[in-house]
Amino acid sequence: MGALGDLREYVREIGELHGATALAAWDQRTHMPDKGAEARAKVLGRLERMAFERTISDRMGELLARAEAEAQGASVVDQALVREWKRRYTRYKAVPPDFYQKFVETCTRAEVVWEKAKAASDFPMFRPHLAEVVDMVRELARFIGYKDSPYNALVEEFEPGMTADKLRQVLGGLREELVPFLKELTDRGRPPEPLPPGKFPVESQRALCREALQAIGYDFAAGRLDDSVHPFTIGIGPGDTRVTNRYREDDPLPALFGALHEGGHALYDQGIAPELAWSGLDGGASFGIHESQSRFWENQIGRSLAFWRFFRSKVVRRFRSLAKLTAEDFWRAANHAQPGFIRVDADEVTYNLHICLRFELELDLIEGRLKVEDLPEQWNRAMKDYLGIVPPDDRRGVLQDVHWSGGSFGYFPSYTLGNLYAAQFTHAAIQDIPEFWDLAISSNFTPILSWLREKIHRHGRVYLPEDLARAVTGQGLSPRPFLQYVKEKYRAVYDLA
């Protein structure tokens, strides 16, 4: 066996350890009895450490050095294999173990305090912990190394190849168009009617979500749907990608769109080529590309009129109180632009503004222009500027998200990248499949899913995100398709056509 074969064999062990970790994490959030929590945390820590140690081992260094020479002229997959593991090896190796352990401990502590501070809406309680996290993240970036901005070292973890400059340009452009567009909608549009109030039994919602997942092609023989506090998708291994969901008795739409969202993530995983199994290339090209797949099914499909043309009857059959609503009514109710305080509840127009705000603030923090103590004030100022509203307390403002407390700086942009890529992919798919919307109306998603599989899913992490987007759509990241899509749809919903 050559060097590449040795590398493949070695990383398979790491991959299988990750599979065991994923199962333990899934179980922790779905089925684990309460009293198992403490021991589970230890087991998870142990498995992660074992995988980490192998990733930065001397053996890995040797294998990569040998494989690198051999990879020239090898297959695209083998080249990507070396590229991906070299990236991880170099990145993690650069960080002194003692520093990293202290960083993890600091974040764990900060997250515990954040949870309490959020409940009490008490930013000063959280402030010193966040300040410590920000200092350590900046140090982390220095260890990793970067060009131009320390933010580049951080965003690279989530979106290989992405930079602060590029994000500033793309997100800035988006904001400049969305802020006035939101004003146009709220000032001159006719807002859609929400669903009539009612009680929607959880058991029926679960069954409806299963139907939705089946409709878009999620393979229940290679996954399952369970309940959890926060919905998530997790790949346990080849042939096993699980989704979870949560339910509100007073409204069936959040669970339905949650199912389509997680289903989109899961279809990506289920579509990765089997030969990439356990290679480290058996994941999404990036967080942004992964999010594009969830947003594709949740928004581009699920919030389209075509979807409601066939799905209305499935909803109405389970919830008779909605029988009077037409497909158009459902479609309108699902597309309501409403400035709100909470990101996770936001619609397609305002969602990206929540992200612009977070990106700008975290960039200022990481580049040292903003002090943690000034964060709430700047948060509220931006909310006023972008959405025209000011949170009444920090619980519904700067304290709402967990990401920063856990040290995840550079993560937020992924959400907007997902929205933008989803619109780009939809645009390209419609060009390749002219009957796209007719297929959706007849709930025949197979050709659409096949297109995604062929173009995106099967490649896993073989291509860098922008290279993948370029191959599929003919151009790199662009906000234009999204802006065109969102304006067209919302103008129709708001009778501004």
Add this chain to the structure above:
Amino acid sequence: MGALGDLREYVREIGELHGATALAAWDQRTHMPDKGAEARAKVLGRLERMAFERTISDRMGELLARAEAEAQGASVVDQALVREWKRRYTRYKAVPPDFYQKFVETCTRAEVVWEKAKAASDFPMFRPHLAEVVDMVRELARFIGYKDSPYNALVEEFEPGMTADKLRQVLGGLREELVPFLKELTDRGRPPEPLPPGKFPVESQRALCREALQAIGYDFAAGRLDDSVHPFTIGIGPGDTRVTNRYREDDPLPALFGALHEGGHALYDQGIAPELAWSGLDGGASFGIHESQSRFWENQIGRSLAFWRFFRSKVVRRFRSLAKLTAEDFWRAANHAQPGFIRVDADEVTYNLHICLRFELELDLIEGRLKVEDLPEQWNRAMKDYLGIVPPDDRRGVLQDVHWSGGSFGYFPSYTLGNLYAAQFTHAAIQDIPEFWDLAISSNFTPILSWLREKIHRHGRVYLPEDLARAVTGQGLSPRPFLQYVKEKYRAVYDLA
């Protein structure tokens, strides 16, 4: 940290790996989607290999050598820690890795063939595979080393300290009393009425089993009840011991006794002292002692008249068709001695005869007195001698159990040891707690469970099985309490008093 501390730290890693393996095995048999099976088998193999490699590593050898000196004069637990890991290290180290891998592969193949041969009732199909397994098991025993009989090397895995001689004596004595007793029952006794036929919805049975588990003290905050093809109990880690069960729509009793049986195993695990967590001593003292705890709750308690005095109303509330039955009726129906072909369906009188038969045959195979080709004939002869019936085919005869195909020779006696120890423990508990049966009638099992915890559970694997039995009951393994118990109960049920 001294040598003992180093050893504790090192085996904790092995323990945590076992925890991850246990979770993956539980999931495999309860929730895993079909298509995840292949990858799961690999992950399980990987985790097991990692734990195995650590168990026989040079580092383990050094740690044990250092710790052994330190253990003299150390606590009982630390001495047991060294004893237990030295046992594993020595035993596994003695087997050449290549041989062991070939053995595992041979067994895996034999088990696949066994499943087909059983379905087709075709012993000749299975014969060459079983012959190969027997040859390798005999070789395995030679590698491990033994005194007197190669069987001693095998049974030691399941019941430390047990020997072929001792089993021959105990099981032989048991057989000599049970064969004529069974004849007495069938010839002269009045057999009990079975439950009237009916349909018992699975959902109600599940709820009933939960009630039964709660009644005996199973902690659902430290475990869960799920469905599976074969019921089992599995310890995932401290605070997390799970049970599973299966249900037959035409009879609620098998699931109920299944729940009590698995609950008994689980109570043992849930009662192990927390300071033994991940030490390798956090399991049962032996397979036989573990089985004694399941048999205690399933038979000594669950098949007693006292249990039915309080549990009758719980059954009748869910299954109205049984409302006419008295507590005595349920008790009698649950104690029906009926010679049958299938071990797992057997009652308390005939069950041990199934085990005697298997023990005698496997001992003859391992000691080289019996050829695999003569096995079916000898099986059927023993069935005729002990139970008075001859299986109409090998599916219901020599092919019924999976154990031999998997190389598990020396396992079967554990079942009977469990029955005998359960009766010994009950006898001792009644002497210590004179109100034992009054407590059971009022479903106040706390004092009984506390007695088991104090005497047995909390010690985990610290004491060797017979030492534990001696400490609890004043004597080592003995068939007398079981024989007295089973004769007294069955004579009462069969109106032979």
